[in-house]
Amino acid sequence: MIIRPYEPADETGWLRCRVLAFLDTAYYDNVLKEKEHYARPSVELVAVENGAVVGLIDLELDTQPSEVCSNPDMRGAMIWHLAVHPDYRRQGIGRELLFEAMEKARVAGMQYLEAWTRDDRWVRDWYDKMGFELVQSYFQVYMDRPEDLKALVECKVPHLRPVSVFAHYDGSDKAFVFSKFSRAHETVRYDFYLK
Numbered sequence: 187m188i189i190r191p192y193e194p195a196d197e198t199g200w201l202r203c204r205v206l207a208f209l210d211t212a213y214y215d216n217v218l219k220e221k222e223h224y225a226r227p228s229v230e231l232v233a234v235e236n237g238a239v240v241g242l243i244d245l246e247l248d249t250q251p252s253e254v255c256s257n258p259d260m261r262g263a264m265i266w267h268l269a270v271h272p273d274y275r276r277q278g279i280g281r282e283l284l285f286e287a288m289e290k291a292r293v294a295g296m297q298y299l300e301a302w303t304r305d306d307r308w309v310r311d312w313y314d315k316m317g318f319e320l321v322q323s324y325f326q327v328y329m330d331r332p333e334d335l336k337a338l339v340e341c342k343v344p345h346l347r348p349v350s351v352f353a354h355y356d357g358s359d360k361a362f363v364f365s366k367f368s369r370a371h372e373t374v375r376y377d378f379y380l381k
C-alpha cells in the first residue's frame with residue numbers, strides 16, 4: 187500500500203472507495219458522482235494497493251481564519267473527505283492518511299484540523315483515538331412522514347408539495363429531535379491542534 191497525491195486518473199476509484207466506505211455509516215446515502223475540487227489550497231491524498239484506491243483524504247486549507255474552518259482566530263484545514271475501503275479497515279490506513287495530510291497542513295502553516303461527522307460510535311472512537319477533541323454539535327433531521335410534513339413544513343409555492351425535507355436543528359432538545367423525526371443525526375465537530 188502506498189500513499190500518494192490524488193491524480194485525475196484516480197477519480198473512478200476514488201468515488202467507488204468513498205461510496206463503499208460510507209455504506210454502513212450514517213452517511214450511507216451521501217453519494218457523489220464527481221470528485222470535489224477546491225478553490226483554495228488543498229491536500230488530496232489516496233492510499234493505493236495493487237492499482238486500486240483503498241483510502242482517501244481531502245483537506246481544504248484556510249488562507250485566513252474562518253474562510254473554510256470555524257475558528258475565527260486560527261487558520262485551519264477542513265477534512266472534507268476521509269474514507270477507507272471496507273475490506274481494508276483497521277489496518278492503519280486511515281491513521282496513515284491522516285498523519286501524512288496533517289504534516290502537509292502543518293508545513294503549510296495550518297494551526298488545526300477540523301472534521302465533522304455524524305453519530306457512528308466507532309467513527310467517533312477513531313477520532314478520539316487519533317487525538318481529536320469534540321468541540322461542538324448540532325442535529326440534522328430528515329422529515330418524510332406526511333403527518334410531520336403537514337404539521338411542520340409550510341410551502342409558499344402553489345401546487346408544490348414537499349415529500350421529504352432535510353433540515354439543521356441547532357436547539358438543545360435532543361429528546362424532541364430523536365422522538366419526533368423518522369431520521370435524525372447528531373453531527374459533531376472534532377478539532378485537532380497542530381504544534
Ligand SMILES: CC(C)(COP(=O)(O)OP(=O)(O)OC[C@H]1O[C@@H](n2cnc3c(N)ncnc32)[C@H](O)[C@@H]1OP(=O)(O)O)[C@@H](O)C(=O)NCCC(=O)NCCS
Binds near residue numbers: 268275308311
Ligand atoms: C473511520 C475510518 C476512516 C478509519 O480508518 P481505518 O483505516 O479503518 O482505521 P485505522 O486502522 O487507522 O484505525 C483503526 C481503529 O479505528 C476504529 N475502527 C475502524 N473500523 C472500525 C469498525 N468497523 N468497528 C469498530 N472500530 C473501528 C477502531 O478504533 C480501530 O482500532 P482497533 O482496530 O485497534 O480496534 C474508516 O473506517 C472509514 O472509512 N469509515 C467510514 C467513513 C467515515 O466515517 N469517515 C470519517 C469521516 S466522516
